[in-house]
Amino acid sequence: MQNSLELKITDLSRGGAGVARTPEGEVIFVPLTLPGDRVRVQIVDKQKRYSQAELLEVIEASPERVDPRCSVFGRCGGCQWQHIPYPLQWKTKTAGVEHALRRVSLTSPKRPEEFPADLTWGYRNRIQLRGLRTDLGFYARRSHDLVPIASCPVARPEINKAIDSVRTEGQELPQQYKVEVEVLPDGSVAKSWNSRHANLGFRQVHDQQNGKLVNWIRENLTAGRPLLDLFGGNGNLSLELASQMTRIDCVDMSTPPVRPESTPENFHFHRSGVLPWLKKKQRSTEAVEISAIVDPPREGLAENTGEILASLKQLGVTEVIAVGCDPDSWARDLSHWTKKGWKLQKIALFDFFPQTPHIESVALLRL
Ligand SMILES: C[S@@+](CC[C@H](N)C(=O)[O-])C[C@H]1O[C@@H](n2cnc3c(N)ncnc32)[C@H](O)[C@@H]1O
Incomplete structure (x- = not known):
């Protein structure tokens, strides 16, 4: 085959692809491989310092390779690492x-605390499917082609039980549709058709791992202070802390539209951008130290970093838990915090997405 190349995979990149080096020193990324594989590939994108290749054939499998559980693994855009044993996923x-x-x-000032997942399959509490007539599935890798599925091994069993009924209902729709299937906290399954957001707004997909993160935050925040939960969503990380903090302000562009009845009295939702809210907030006249959780989207605090850090300092925030789902933007934000005098106390790492390269990183900072 034209352009085909035989390579030995020697490394696994944190982006998910296996890595090979040619005798000339060129780095080649090959998705769906792992160290120890001997593979035939085709270069699909050549850059100055590296190339991207597509796997054509595994000539000799790495002794570490495991059988993917999903029949559409490799074609589906969802999981990248089902062929990799979980300990190697976590180490990478x-x-x-x-x-x-x-x-x-x-x-890290100390060795990061590690929280790999105990539940590495059947964990996702929500999935987003696409459907057209009798087909229901996920988008293919790097395309909008539909890969039909019968079940999804990373989704919770309740979701898999509902897939046939979703397909039957979707079949009635005239056009291609999107459906979010979610296991609600009470165990029932909700379907939301063609809506931009999930039923409950942003929600972490791995309930057990989310519980570990909430516990870690509980153990590491200084109790008895006011708490700002910035980019707080529906209060996922802070609602359970209401009894140990004097007051909690949860700020997010999409807080629940109606204050849930169960909300503790000292817990206040603010539907707002974080920066405008911080700028409007007055510093308390009492000399009180405040704690904050900062959990921005993938891009981190980005261009607002300087103003957000300055506002927090001005408001008397002296303790921060910084959460990030992209290691690069999270690390970049941490470097801004430390340059402004914040001390990195400790780091903890959580796996919310087994079978994929994603990781949730958390840092405790004090001023
Ligand atoms: C990674 S999620 C974290 C949500 C929440 N902490 C949780 O654990 O469920 C990021 C959140 O940031 C919110 N968001 C994004 N940009 C924002 C902004 N400029 N101001 C306020 N909220 C924002 C999104 O609505 C989303 O809920």
Whole structure:
């Protein structure tokens, strides 16, 4: 085959692809491979310092390779790592965070606390499917082609039980549709058709791992203070802390439209952008120290970093838990915090997405 190349995979990148080096020193990324594989590939994108290739054939499988559980693994755009044993997945994710920290000249003051997942299959409490007539499935890797599925091994069993009924209902729709299927906290399954957002707004997909993160935050925040939960969504990370904090302000562009009845009295939702809300907030006249959770979207605090950090300092925030789902933007934000005098106390790493390269990183900072 034209352009085909035989390679030995020697490394696993934190982006998910296996890595090979040619005798000339060129780096080639090959998705769906792992160290120890001997593969035939085709270069699909050649850059100055590296190339991207597509796997054509595994000539000799790495002894570590495992059988993917899903019949559409490799075609579906959802999981990238079902062929990799879980301990190697986790080792690669944590090494990736260390690498992201090194790139901004930071090191963890102590060994990061590690929270790999106990439940590595059947964990997702929500999935987003696409459908057209009798087909229901996910988008293919790097395309909008539909890959039909009968079940999804990373989704919770309740979701898999509902798939046939989703397909039957969707079949009635005249055009291609999107449907979000979600296991609600009471165990029932909700379907939301063609809506931009999930039923409950943003929600972490792995309930057990989310519980570990909430516990870690509970153990590490200084109790008895006011708390700002910035980018707080529906209060996922802070609602359970209401009894240990004097007051909680949860700020997010999409807080629940109606204050849920069960909301503790000292918990206040603010539907707003974080920066405008911080700028409007007056510093308390009492000399009180405040804690904050900062959990921005993938891009991190980005261009608002300087103003957000300055506002927090001005308001008397002296303790921050910084959460990030992209190691690079999270590490970049941490380097801004430390340059402004914040001390990195400790780091914890959580796996919310087994079978994919994603990792959730958390840092405790004090001023
Ligand atoms: C990673 S999620 C975290 C949500 C929440 N902390 C949780 O654990 O469920 C990021 C959140 O940031 C919100 N968001 C994005 N940009 C924002 C902005 N400029 N101001 C306020 N909220 C924003 C989104 O609505 C989303 O809920």
